[in-house]
Amino acid sequence: MNLSFLEWPVRKQLALETNILNRARIKVLSYSLHLRLVTTGMLLVYYMSENYQQQASRIAILMGIAVVFYVALAMGCDWRKAVHVGIMIFLMIILSNLFIYQKGFHLVTLQYVVIISIYAFYGLGNRWGIIYSLAGVIPFVLYILFESDLGTDIPWGPEGTGKVTVTILLFHNFFFLVLINYYFFTSFYKTIDALDARTMELTASLDYVGDSQKKLEAEFVHQKHLIASISHDIKTPLRFLMTTTGRLARNHPDLPTVRAISQSSYRLYHFMKNLLEYTEFRYKNTTVNFTYLDVSELVDQKFEIFASEAESNSNTFTNSITPGVILKSNQQLVGIILHNLIDNANKVTNDGTIEVTYQDFRDTLHIIVNDTGPGMDARIMNWINSDHKLPGPEHNPQSFGMGLLIVKEISNLINAKLFAERFDPTGTSIHIIFPKK
Helix, strand or coil: CCCHHHHHHHHHHHHHCCCHHHHHHHHHHHHHHHHHHHHHHHHHHHHHHCCCHHHHHHHHHHHHHHHHHHHHHHCCCCHHHHHHHHHHHHHHHHHHHHHCCCCCCCHHHHHHHHHHHHHHHHHHCHHHHHHHHHHHHHHHHHHHHHCCCCCCCCCCCCCCCCHHHHHHHHHHHHHHHHHHHHHHHHHHHHHHHHHHHHHHHHHHHHHHHHHHHHHHHHHHHHHHHHHHHHHHHHHHHHHHHHHHHHHHHHHCCCCHHHHHHHHHHHHHHHHHHHHHHHHHHHHHCCCCCCEEEEHHHHHHHHHHHCHHHHHHCCCEEEECCCCCCEEEECHHHHHHHHHHHHHHHHHHCCCCEEEEEEEECCCEEEEEEEECCCCCCHHHHHHHHCCCCCCCCCCCHHHCHHHHHHHHHHHHHCCCEEEEEECCCCCEEEEEEEECC
């Protein structure tokens, strides 16, 4: 049976409410209002037919209030305010029955305490349920204390009314209790079913995540073996090739082809070495450990690696970092950054100078790699100075190589920033900016 027409006065409130429990409250409010209109109309007809003028007048007023209440809900009155108003009307009925009309202490008046308590707890929650339950009981306590004519027998209903009045009111209360329990327990069951379905979904998701985790762990082990294999099968032959071609280049300085092969194998070996070191670090370390390191000593170590390469390009290495300049960072990762920047500077510079210096500011320490080469492309400098990890489509990958990508990535790992600018009179300066805190 479709009862949607009973929800017409609260259609606006239902359209705005998504909570299952609150929707049940709104529906019960509407259904109980329709029930109140029906039973109040039945009582009004009965009192008028039996010529109970006083009771008919009171019921007519109550009927008018119910109609106004219906119109206010239909216009969009807040449902919580409507529940408060409804409970206040019931409290006024209790007070008027007890203290205005004679012999108002009867079961019909007592049943309003139950209605108020149920309305408040189900409609407004525990706090208001306690408050309104006490407010409904207090008038009876006062009546018992101050009214001297209280008898031992409590009548069923108002004086002058018969079984019909009591029957209609009992009918109203019965259906009200059925309505409020039915819709609230329905909302509870829906909520429990939704939680059960959500629990099953989450359980299935956890199982899937567990399977994915196992696959990732297996892939992780595979990648570690792969890196170890690359390190053994590629880096070792490359080292031999670099050493052999370097010896040939020194023994035959007049052969440009041998020198070119030596330089290429040298760069390839060190690039592969840095790449493997960085990859191994990412696989073996979930966190980056910071220690104190002497920057001048680290620069000397890197210059020593590139000494023969710098001699081939007729370049001069200058370490302008004062001994004792201490930096708290990860030595392995800082070494990879310096290695790549010095290597890049040495490759693009001929008959020039590669200098590593520093600037000590209050909150930051700048380690600066200067070269007197032809200068870096402005687009590459803009990318280095940006927050983007990867260059844009307008950049030529051959103009910066894999080394700068590694440098950019590692700088984020050690909380450092890169800044590139023109070096006067010619060349490029790249700042590695370390925070002191």
